[in-house]
Amino acid sequence: MIVVDVETTGTDEKKNSIVSIGALDFYQPTNQFYQECRIWPGAEISDEALKVNGFTREQINDPTKPSQRETLENFLEWLKYISDITIMGENPFFDKDFLNASLEREGLEFRFGRRIRDLHTTCCNAMNLNFLPIPLKDRTSDLNTDKILAYCGLPVREGYHNALEDTRLEAEAFSRLVYGKHLLDGFKKYSVPSCLVRK
Structure with missing residues (x-):
């Protein structure tokens, strides 16, 4: 993919x-x-x-x-x-x-x-598996990219959107949500949250 x-x-x-x-x-x-x-x-x-x-x-x-x-x-x-x-x-x-x-x-x-395959649904699935409520606004999901990155233990984007940097952040988030582990060396300094680590 x-x-x-x-x-x-x-x-x-x-x-x-x-x-x-x-x-x-x-x-x-x-x-x-x-x-x-x-x-x-x-x-x-x-x-x-x-x-x-x-x-x-x-x-x-x-x-x-x-x-x-x-x-x-x-x-x-x-x-x-x-x-x-x-x-x-x-x-x-x-x-x-x-x-x-x-x-x-x-x-x-x-x-x-x-x-x-979208990051929002993938994050909702991970939160459901951890019995965590999906944040809501006006009775619908309020998960956006920055909230998903924070849930994955990753830094929130600052400044302008860059297509490659956003791609790297999203790929790292997918890896943490699906596999419970790092994907890219550039993000190893950010620990994978314990709720995402596969036992």
Whole structure:
């Protein structure tokens, strides 16, 4: 499986563009992909999205960066050597749908399948196994990425969202929730909470 995060110029896959793709092979976690791209001509840009990912209008229009198509082609090349490309992530429906719409826009044949694995459900399952209540707001789950990371003993994200760093954090959280152990060397200094350690 692959943990994937895309940063974009907004939430509409038909009107907005990808600005970066981060990915990690969950079963070979040192196998990682990261690339930034310039947006496609005419893509709409949300100032709110740029506040989240930290890119400037100059950066996303930089003519020295690869195009969205070139970045997608490089991503597909990276995927060729991975046996299970089921997408995992904190919001995998968004990432999958945005990637598929972007692949279609660029005339590339590949599409990701409909099956995904999401971090929210995985965390809820782990909390249920530990007989812990799911935090609620307005009678629905209030678990977000930062609360999930905290539950997993990981640092809360600070500053702008970065596709590769978010991918690494999400992969580490998946490993702790599912296997009760570390995945990436960069997070070994953060102990796995005792409630997640497999006996």
